[in-house]
Amino acid sequence: MNLYMNLAELLGARIEQGLYRPGERLPSVRALSLEHGVSLSTVQQAYRQLEEAGLVSPRPKSGYFVAEHLSMPALPAISRPAQRPVDISQWEQVLELVRANPRPDVIQLGRGMPDIESPTLKPLLRSLAQLSRRLDMPGLYYDNIHGNLGLREQIARLALDSGCTLAAGDLVVTTGCHEALSTSIRAVCEPGDIVAVDSPSFHGAMQTLKGFGMKALEIPTDPVTGISLEALELALEQWPIKLIQITPNCNNPLGYIMPEARKKALLTLAQRYDVAIIEDDVYGDLAYTYPRPRTLKSFDEDGRVLLCSSFSKTLAPGLRVGWVAPGRYLERVLHMKYISTGSTACQPQLAIADFIAQGHYQPHLRRVRAQYQRARDQMSDWVTRYFPPGTRASRPQGGFMLWVELPERFDTLRLNRALLEQGVQIAVGSIFSASGKYRHCLRMNFAARATPQIEAAVRKVGETACRLLAQDDNGG
Amino acid sequence: MNLYMNLAELLGARIEQGLYRPGERLPSVRALSLEHGVSLSTVQQAYRQLEEAGLVSPRPKSGYFVAEHLSMPALPAISRPAQRPVDISQWEQVLELVRANPRPDVIQLGRGMPDIESPTLKPLLRSLAQLSRRLDMPGLYYDNIHGNLGLREQIARLALDSGCTLAAGDLVVTTGCHEALSTSIRAVCEPGDIVAVDSPSFHGAMQTLKGFGMKALEIPTDPVTGISLEALELALEQWPIKLIQITPNCNNPLGYIMPEARKKALLTLAQRYDVAIIEDDVYGDLAYTYPRPRTLKSFDEDGRVLLCSSFSKTLAPGLRVGWVAPGRYLERVLHMKYISTGSTACQPQLAIADFIAQGHYQPHLRRVRAQYQRARDQMSDWVTRYFPPGTRASRPQGGFMLWVELPERFDTLRLNRALLEQGVQIAVGSIFSASGKYRHCLRMNFAARATPQIEAAVRKVGETACRLLAQDDNGG
Numbered sequence: 001m002n003l004y005m006n007l008a009e010l011l012g013a014r015i016e017q018g019l020y021r022p023g024e025r026l027p028s029v030r031a032l033s034l035e036h037g038v039s040l041s042t043v044q045q046a047y048r049q050l051e052e053a054g055l056v057s058p059r060p061k062s063g064y065f066v067a068e069h070l071s072m073p074a075l076p077a078i079s080r081p082a083q084r085p086v087d088i089s090q091w092e093q094v095l096e097l098v099r100a101n102p103r104p105d106v107i108q109l110g111r112g113m114p115d116i117e118s119p120t121l122k123p124l125l126r127s128l129a130q131l132s133r134r135l136d137m138p139g140l141y142y143d144n145i146h147g148n149l150g151l152r153e154q155i156a157r158l159a160l161d162s163g164c165t166l167a168a169g170d171l172v173v174t175t176g177c178h179e180a181l182s183t184s185i186r187a188v189c190e191p192g193d194i195v196a197v198d199s200p201s202f203h204g205a206m207q208t209l210k211g212f213g214m215k216a217l218e219i220p221t222d223p224v225t226g227i228s229l230e231a232l233e234l235a236l237e238q239w240p241i242k243l244i245q246i247t248p249n250c251n252n253p254l255g256y257i258m259p260e261a262r263k264k265a266l267l268t269l270a271q272r273y274d275v276a277i278i279e280d281d282v283y284g285d286l287a288y289t290y291p292r293p294r295t296l297k298s299f300d301e302d303g304r305v306l307l308c309s310s311f312s313k314t315l316a317p318g319l320r321v322g323w324v325a326p327g328r329y330l331e332r333v334l335h336m337k338y339i340s341t342g343s344t345a346c347q348p349q350l351a352i353a354d355f356i357a358q359g360h361y362q363p364h365l366r367r368v369r370a371q372y373q374r375a376r377d378q379m380s381d382w383v384t385r386y387f388p389p390g391t392r393a394s395r396p397q398g399g400f401m402l403w404v405e406l407p408e409r410f411d412t413l414r415l416n417r418a419l420l421e422q423g424v425q426i427a428v429g430s431i432f433s434a435s436g437k438y439r440h441c442l443r444m445n446f447a448a449r450a451t452p453q454i455e456a457a458v459r460k461v462g463e464t465a466c467r468l469l470a471q472d473d474n475g476g
Numbered sequence: 477m478n479l480y481m482n483l484a485e486l487l488g489a490r491i492e493q494g495l496y497r498p499g500e501r502l503p504s505v506r507a508l509s510l511e512h513g514v515s516l517s518t519v520q521q522a523y524r525q526l527e528e529a530g531l532v533s534p535r536p537k538s539g540y541f542v543a544e545h546l547s548m549p550a551l552p553a554i555s556r557p558a559q560r561p562v563d564i565s566q567w568e569q570v571l572e573l574v575r576a577n578p579r580p581d582v583i584q585l586g587r588g589m590p591d592i593e594s595p596t597l598k599p600l601l602r603s604l605a606q607l608s609r610r611l612d613m614p615g616l617y618y619d620n621i622h623g624n625l626g627l628r629e630q631i632a633r634l635a636l637d638s639g640c641t642l643a644a645g646d647l648v649v650t651t652g653c654h655e656a657l658s659t660s661i662r663a664v665c666e667p668g669d670i671v672a673v674d675s676p677s678f679h680g681a682m683q684t685l686k687g688f689g690m691k692a693l694e695i696p697t698d699p700v701t702g703i704s705l706e707a708l709e710l711a712l713e714q715w716p717i718k719l720i721q722i723t724p725n726c727n728n729p730l731g732y733i734m735p736e737a738r739k740k741a742l743l744t745l746a747q748r749y750d751v752a753i754i755e756d757d758v759y760g761d762l763a764y765t766y767p768r769p770r771t772l773k774s775f776d777e778d779g780r781v782l783l784c785s786s787f788s789k790t791l792a793p794g795l796r797v798g799w800v801a802p803g804r805y806l807e808r809v810l811h812m813k814y815i816s817t818g819s820t821a822c823q824p825q826l827a828i829a830d831f832i833a834q835g836h837y838q839p840h841l842r843r844v845r846a847q848y849q850r851a852r853d854q855m856s857d858w859v860t861r862y863f864p865p866g867t868r869a870s871r872p873q874g875g876f877m878l879w880v881e882l883p884e885r886f887d888t889l890r891l892n893r894a895l896l897e898q899g900v901q902i903a904v905g906s907i908f909s910a911s912g913k914y915r916h917c918l919r920m921n922f923a924a925r926a927t928p929q930i931e932a933a934v935r936k937v938g939e940t941a942c943r944l945l946a947q948d949d950n951g952g
Contacts, residue, residue: 091811098621098814116616128823139604140592140792141840145574167573175651175796178818186687191667208815211493211662281712316616320651335567338574339684340653345821346794347604 003038004045005366008053009290011046015055015066016288016397018374026056026064031163053370071384072377073393076254076405080201081218081437085239088210088434093202093413097427106420107457109444110427112252114400115371117315117449120364120452126316127351139347145338147173147323148346151353155323158356161291162284163298164307164323172337173323175344177282177310180324182208183340184306185243187332188276189214193242196235198227199474200403200432200441202252202280205245209434216434217241223394223403226251226258229265236273243276250283253403253432253443255396257293267299276329281309282322285365287398288373303327311352313399314365319348372400372447379446382455386462388469400447403429406465409472410440418464424457479514480521481842484529485766487522491531491542492764492873502532502540510602529846530853543603547860548853550871552702552881557675557694557913561715564686564910569889570679582896583933585920586903587835588728590608590876591847592792593925596840600791603827615823621814622648623799624822627829631799634832637767638760639774642801648813649799651820653758653786656800658684659816661719663808664752665690669718672711674703676879676908676917678728678756681721685910692910693717699870699879700736702727703739712749719752724770726759728852729879729908729919733769743775752805757785758798761841763874764849771797779803787828789875790841844945848876848923855922858931862938864945876923879905884942885948886916894940900933 008349011032014020028037032043050056053401056064060253131139137329146152152168159166174180181204189195191213197206199218209216217235220228226248235241248258258266270277279296287293297307306329310322321344326333327443355361379402383393387404406412412428421427444461448454487508490496503511508519523540526532532540573586607615622628628644635642652657657680665671667689673682675694685692693711696704702724711717720742724734734742746753755772763769773783774902782805786798797820802809831837855878859869863880870879880887888904905917920937924930 094814095621095810098818099810101620101625102617111618112516113618121613121616125613129605129608132601132608137592137601137792140580140597140794142587142589142793144577145571149577151919164561175817175821176819178814179816182815182817191689204815204818207811211811211815213666308936316613317618317819318614318616320817320819320821334571334575335683335687338570338654339658339680339687340655340816341651341658341796341798342574342680343652345651345796345824347824348821 004042004049007032007036007038007042007046008049008327011050012053012055013289020066022032022066022068024066025062026066028063032065058384072380073384073391074402075119075221075395076392078222079199079220081220081433082435083231083235085194085215086218086435088206090203090431090433091210093208093428093431094207097431098178100425106425107453107460108425109457110425111445112313112401113317113447114313114369114445115449118359118364118368119390120367121315123358123360124351124355127354128347131350138350141346143343143346143349145334146171147344148349148353150357150411151349154353154356158361162281163294163432164325169392170325170330172326172330172333173344173349174337175322175341176312176317176320177280177308177322179337179340180308180310181205181278181280181334182320183333184278184308184324184326185209185214185245186212187326187329187338188278188306189294194239195243195245196232196241197245197434198247198251200253200429200438202247203431205280206219206434209245212465218434221254223254224256225262226256227266229262229269231253233269235437236269236275241273241275242268243278244279247280249281250287250396252283252399253394253401254395254438255399255401255403257287257397263294263296264299267296270304271302277305279305279307281307283399284309285314286369286372288369289397290332297325299329306333315352319352320345321348321352360378367402371449375446375450377402378401378450379444379458382458386459388462388466396414400445402444402446404442404444406440407469408440410469411440412439413453415442415465415468419461422460422464424460426461480518480525483508483512483514483518483522484525487526488529488531489740489765496542498542498544500542501538502736503544504539515792530850548856548871549860549863551871552699552868552879554698555696557696557742557909558911559707559711561670561693562911564682564692565912566679566907566909567686568681569904569907570683573907576901578892579846580883581912582899582901583929584901585933585937586901587892587921588789589793589921589923590789591923591925594840594844594868596836596843597791599834600827601833602825603830607823607826617822619819619822619825619909621702622647622809623820624825624829627825630829630832634837638757638800639770646801646806647799648802648806648809649797649820649825651795651798651817652788652796653784653798654680655813655816656784656786656798657681658755658783659809659812660800660802660805661685661721661753662688662812663802663805664719664754664782670715671719671721672717673707673721673910674723674727676729676914678723679907681756682910685721691708694910699730699731700732700817701738702732703742705738705745709745712745712751717749717751719754720746720753723756724772725757726763726872726874728759728875729870729877731870731875731877731879733763733873736770739770739772740775743772746780747778753781755781755783757783758789760785760886761790762845762848762876764845765873773801776803777880777947781808791828795828796821797824797828819824836910848927851876851922852878854926855934857921858934859938862935864938876921878920880918880920880923882916884916886941886945888915888918891918891941891944894944895937898936898940900936
């Protein structure tokens, strides 16, 4: 990375962490130049980048100041799910979400779709096109069951950023993170086993548990620090838990990054009770802070963590390229991968390997991370403005998902039906719970650039919620 | 299809079925012109195509004659597997096969790889390249969980050729036939259930049964007419069978096409004992006869057949595009598909839909079918020439796989180890049995054009087998 980008990320992280407050004056160009041993123009470039990202604003003759924050809703409280293993429900609601055909007249705020219109993705399309023109047609062959070696080498290299030392042989390429999760779950568990999950939790992973006949034990989760280790320990004491399934970095749907000390403590717990951990890191590379947060896997000493990820959120979901580093479960995961899909489509693997090898991945990440961070602030502001008083919302530290909590009695299934007529859809909260909790919550995607259309859509969500609440109050 | 191609296929089928014998004189150009109501030049074109396919040879002033057959080994006897449900083994041998990295110094006769160098595949590569250049980037989006609608419409249209009336909504696109099989198995069965399979049987399907904890009951199978209905009925009487898993068209590994009357009788049995059928039709479009054989699904009246297929054998395996028509199990299959991979890579789906819609699929099939049929005869001839006396071999009616049976005491695992040093690999027979039977059998791929290199490789297999047998005879 360039010097100025390094510096911009560092300053951005300090602002994000509250080291400099909104409206506060930032160090002068000269001071930073001395502090970091870089040229004046490097500092100026860094400040210009932060200015573009909306984090700082220059004032003539006074220097740079932290941008005034947009307004922000209060955080949700820690979750309080039922503390016993349950059979997972909600498949019908999930099916409704994933079955939806893209309709040009509907703004879909519900799905986990990144912004794929960034110009930094162009080299990927070029690679795809070039592969199709090659006479040896590398995209048409059966792949080795591990996945393309070149791609696995690139993934292993990237993993260093999250503190992980992996070799290509430790990795299995999968058809999206979905297959990484499902092969991992099947590698560790038998039907009937109990799996502890953060709550709210990614609906796809929970539906996989359901499909394989496992029970979920939802653990209270804090919207800033993640799964409650105290509650988890109690649960481990009380139930024969086989596996912990968790998204510690840029959690879906809450957006938190679990602090490092808590990650280590979680691993100690897993060791003490001898349970495996499936770590979903699919949003990890989209953390707004630099360097990106470490994975649980990076602290794992005895191969009990199965690290699952993909390029679906960082590049594009239609590529369906994910991976898993299954630790001691490698052989089992290979078997499950073989029986699930045999191997993964070749051409997307080759194109991504090419894209990373040519140095396009990090610049792309930098751009979308900055965009998502700005969009988060904008979306939070709209929620404050348009949603019913008392609405709470998450404060994501990465990714592009906002979790919104409406008054307890509210029903987002009803809201979504009312919204469909108006051409907007959200993800209802109940699919993020094994037992259908969080009916009063919803998840919105803020990956798309903040256009007046998007603002109008969010406004419709908020105003329709207000209207439905008013109807209820009038006994309507 | 053109008139002359139609005629060529018809004549080819008659020759194949033995209506005209080797060396026999074929009807004159004039007679065929009258019989089929086509021009003389159309008949001449048809004969030229048959000549190119090696099926007929012209004799000056005497007309066309059926080509003298190459020599052919005797057929294997009907299989006699253990007639009780067994836990499936052989994963280590399968893993060895699928883990192998392509090595330029090894001729891989073991894998299910079609010939992807046919010029008739070029338009598919063009479609892939064009998709990558489109500004709206359709290949990058999340797909609907059913799969791309345009592709499903094309698949439904093609299904008419096998006697099936399907709508796009009856189909689910999968990541290869592998995912079609595994979602189908999981949709019908629970762990511990008994599944009846033809024997020898596709190792991938059996490893999937193993992975999900089911037991396989191997049914005796005839190398010409397929699974023994008599033995199957006895088994249905005796065991609580939940599912029949079968490949009736261009069977893998035996290559037979089950006669229509037996297909209907099989379905009647399934109805009487109320069991589901998973029909693997992945080689069905590669039948050498025209029109292609009907599927079991085409006789299915109450939705108990789950038809699984893919483009891996007809186009290219690296695309990883398959599908399933799950009948009454549609909702369960959708759930299993969602938890397995979420959705299938978009770009290959779009390119294939394009390829079929533009009329490239049938011409491609015609070309490779004729090539595979010639290659089958050539490969059978080599087996007669180079393999130990008493070797038996299948007589495939479609596809590109030959099943070879060596003397009972022979061990093909040992053969394969000896072959690796010589740069050749075959698929060992034991992976086609749940219980490790068929150690004396092997499967060879004849998709590649018959070059001196391929002949040398087949010769090495035969001669190494002779050498090992002689060693055994000498007590070595």
